[in-house]
Amino acid sequence: MARGEWDFIAWLREKVASDPRLRVGIGDDTAVVTKGSSDLVVTCDMLVEGVHFDLSQCTPADVGRKAMNVNLSDIAAMAAHPRWAVVAVALPRDRGRGLAEGVYEGLSAAAERFGVTLIGGDTNSTPNGLVVSVTLIGEVTEKGAVLRSGAKPGDVLCVTGPLGYSLDGKHLAFTPRVREALLLHERYELHAMIDLSDGLASDLFHLTDESGCGAILEADAIPIRSGPADDRSPLEHALGDGEDFELLFALAEEEAKKLLEEQPLDSSGTHISEVGKATRTSEVLLRSGLRVEPLRREGFVHRW
Amino acid sequence: MARGEWDFIAWLREKVASDPRLRVGIGDDTAVVTKGSSDLVVTCDMLVEGVHFDLSQCTPADVGRKAMNVNLSDIAAMAAHPRWAVVAVALPRDRGRGLAEGVYEGLSAAAERFGVTLIGGDTNSTPNGLVVSVTLIGEVTEKGAVLRSGAKPGDVLCVTGPLGYSLDGKHLAFTPRVREALLLHERYELHAMIDLSDGLASDLFHLTDESGCGAILEADAIPIRSGPADDRSPLEHALGDGEDFELLFALAEEEAKKLLEEQPLDSSGTHISEVGKATRTSEVLLRSGLRVEPLRREGFVHRW
Numbered sequence: 001m002a003r004g005e006w007d008f009i010a011w012l013r014e015k016v017a018s019d020p021r022l023r024v025g026i027g028d029d030t031a032v033v034t035k036g037s038s039d040l041v042v043t044c045d046m047l048v049e050g051v052h053f054d055l056s057q058c059t060p061a062d063v064g065r066k067a068m069n070v071n072l073s074d075i076a077a078m079a080a081h082p083r084w085a086v087v088a089v090a091l092p093r094d095r096g097r098g099l100a101e102g103v104y105e106g107l108s109a110a111a112e113r114f115g116v117t118l119i120g121g122d123t124n125s126t127p128n129g130l131v132v133s134v135t136l137i138g139e140v141t142e143k144g145a146v147l148r149s150g151a152k153p154g155d156v157l158c159v160t161g162p163l164g165y166s167l168d169g170k171h172l173a174f175t176p177r178v179r180e181a182l183l184l185h186e187r188y189e190l191h192a193m194i195d196l197s198d199g200l201a202s203d204l205f206h207l208t209d210e211s212g213c214g215a216i217l218e219a220d221a222i223p224i225r226s227g228p229a230d231d232r233s234p235l236e237h238a239l240g241d242g243e244d245f246e247l248l249f250a251l252a253e254e255e256a257k258k259l260l261e262e263q264p265l266d267s268s269g270t271h272i273s274e275v276g277k278a279t280r281t282s283e284v285l286l287r288s289g290l291r292v293e294p295l296r297r298e299g300f301v302h303r304w
Numbered sequence: 305m306a307r308g309e310w311d312f313i314a315w316l317r318e319k320v321a322s323d324p325r326l327r328v329g330i331g332d333d334t335a336v337v338t339k340g341s342s343d344l345v346v347t348c349d350m351l352v353e354g355v356h357f358d359l360s361q362c363t364p365a366d367v368g369r370k371a372m373n374v375n376l377s378d379i380a381a382m383a384a385h386p387r388w389a390v391v392a393v394a395l396p397r398d399r400g401r402g403l404a405e406g407v408y409e410g411l412s413a414a415a416e417r418f419g420v421t422l423i424g425g426d427t428n429s430t431p432n433g434l435v436v437s438v439t440l441i442g443e444v445t446e447k448g449a450v451l452r453s454g455a456k457p458g459d460v461l462c463v464t465g466p467l468g469y470s471l472d473g474k475h476l477a478f479t480p481r482v483r484e485a486l487l488l489h490e491r492y493e494l495h496a497m498i499d500l501s502d503g504l505a506s507d508l509f510h511l512t513d514e515s516g517c518g519a520i521l522e523a524d525a526i527p528i529r530s531g532p533a534d535d536r537s538p539l540e541h542a543l544g545d546g547e548d549f550e551l552l553f554a555l556a557e558e559e560a561k562k563l564l565e566e567q568p569l570d571s572s573g574t575h576i577s578e579v580g581k582a583t584r585t586s587e588v589l590l591r592s593g594l595r596v597e598p599l600r601r602e603g604f605v606h607r608w
Contacts, residue, residue, distance in 0.1 A: 012408060012425075022388070022421050031423035033388055035443070036340035042423060044439060046392035048430045084326070084337050088350035088392075088437040104316060117326050119335035119346060121316070126352045128432035133392040135348060135439035139339070 027210060028148050029077035029195060032140070041138040041145055043074040049092075049129030053172075060099050062172045063132060064106025070197070071136035072114055072176035073245045077195035078145040079185035080138040082178060084119045085111055088133045090126035103132060114178050146185055146249070151192040151211035153280040156256035160270050161246040163200055164237035165227025171243040180265050181247060188259050193249040199242040200275075201299035207248060208284055217276040217295060219288040233301065235288075240299020250278055331514060332452050333381035333499060336444070345442040345449055347378040353396075353433030357476075364403045366476045367436060368410025374501070375440035376418055376480035377549045381499035382449040383489035384442040386482060388423045389415055392437045394430035407436060418482050450489055450553070455496040455515035457584040460560035464574050465550040467504055468541030469531025475547040484569050485551055492563050497553040503546040504579075505603035511552060512588055521580040521599060523592040537605065539592075544603020554582055 030043035
């Protein structure tokens with residue numbers, strides 16, 4: 001995500017009017033609004049051809065599935081139940097109906113897998129590339145949503161799954177952690193959670209910024225996917241790649257100890273790793289062996 | 305709206321899974337879902353540069369305002385309260401931040417005017433043109449939503465405002481009939497309603513198709529905006545132009561008589577006109593003087 005985009009979101013956040021029924025606005029994984037006696041979560045993500053995907057490298061169904069899955073990942077980050085989706089597409093005029101059908105096959109397969117009903121949408125033709133925009137509405141559980149903002153100094157930071165090298169096959173075929181998040185939220189007292197879309201380093205900053213705390217990451221504890229060798233280290237891939245769509249969450253030390261012993265997701269193939277702690281300062285640090293240095297949002301690691 | 309688009313929506317409608325809490329799916333102005341003890345309405349419209357607007361003919365704020373207003377018009381057609389909006393935009397890389405700010409100024413001005421809170425969104429850069437996609441969530445009143453499907457044979461068909469020639473200034477600067485629809489729904493028993501986005505002829509077919517009835521339109525009774533002379537008659541403009549964003553609604557004869565006498569919207573400058581009746585057949589007819597002919601969806605009128 002370009003730096004300019006973040007400036008824009010900050011600008012927007014200041015401008016957006018306050019609404020007493022808007023519990024959480026711009027700045028979390030989803031918005032949270034109060035409807036009747038409970039809360040709804042709402043999220044929206046758009047995929048743009050030439051920016052987020054290349055149809056010479058993937059199928060229309062891959063694009064549709066990813067468009068739904070990135071939104072499902074945001075709902076997962078709130079530990080909420082995804083329910084209803086609306087979809088707006090701009091379909092290139094010259095590429096026929098097969099493209100549209102492929103996109104919707106992917107969208108609806110992902111929706112069906114997580115019990116989401118496709119309730120409406122808008123179909124347009126365009127002289128330019130394919131655009132797919134999904135809005136997903138969910139419902140929080142009885143325990144409410146898990147926000148980014150609840151981490152406390154001393155909390156243990158955990159992640160699901162190995163991180164990094166998502167472009168090596170995973171970014172189009174990941175499983176949004178909807179069921180995992182609901183199970184964790186039901187069985188443990190989670191203080192804060194975010195999905196890893198921008199990269200562990202960047203998303204950790206989002207969590208600490210919203211929580212008003214700092215953090216220290218343990219480089220040796222970060223689970224890393226294997227991937228092709230290049231000029232960046234595996235650690236840099238895990239910190240900076242983005243599109244992992246795994247979960248980063250914070251919980252109290254005793255609760256974390258219980259969770260890490262029980263490993264409640266192991267039966268579904270998802271191991272949970274402790275990767276660091278929330279701290280009282282506003283710094284976000286990375287410890288590698290005996291060295292401690294400030295973590296960079298981009299995940300770049302200083303070479304000594 | 306291109307014919308191919310309608311085929312696609314029909315295809316989609318058949319594929320979309322059923323959900324017991326989805327009261328109204330694809331085929332009305334908005335979807336209606338049941339949440340707790342009441343219903344939510346959800347709608348989504350996308351505007352694409354080069355298809356729906358031309359930035360040499362309008363400002364970025366015009367685009368933002370229209371993107372919000374077309375969604376507000378759909379919520380109006382359900383006679384519901386608009387509440388929350390999420391916005392996804394694809395911003396051309398080479399046209400800078402002013403474009404983004406203009407779009408959001410237009411969006412937020414329209415939202416504020418109707419009490420809508422902008423709760424979130426997604427900002428992307430694109431190598432191609434501007435795309436703005438708005439999803440709007442509303443709440444129905446105690447009387448529920450007014451659907452397209454409730455017209456009964458014998459019902460009187462009414463419209464707000466004069467129709468046609470929207471491209472002559474109105475399509476970028478219309479007022480969505482949110483307040484008018486809520487007032488009408490509160491004071492009268494409306495059987496069915498739709499907003500006029502595709503054109504009176506086309507939208508009347510949507511209403512009769514969903515209601516399972518026919519209709520007869522009275523050409524002389526249709527209120528027509530004045531516009532520049534061209535090779536189409538004023539009546540053809542009123543039937544076929546689209547983007548009026550006025551309301552077409554059906555109600556019982558006695559109720560219509562009361563409404564037409566009271567003209568409850570005159571004080572806000574909106575006159576209501578009776579334009580025809582719903583009928584028992586499946587035909588949709590147009591009466592001009594002594595002649596009665598089948599109405600064409602495109603609004604084209606046979607030259608005698």
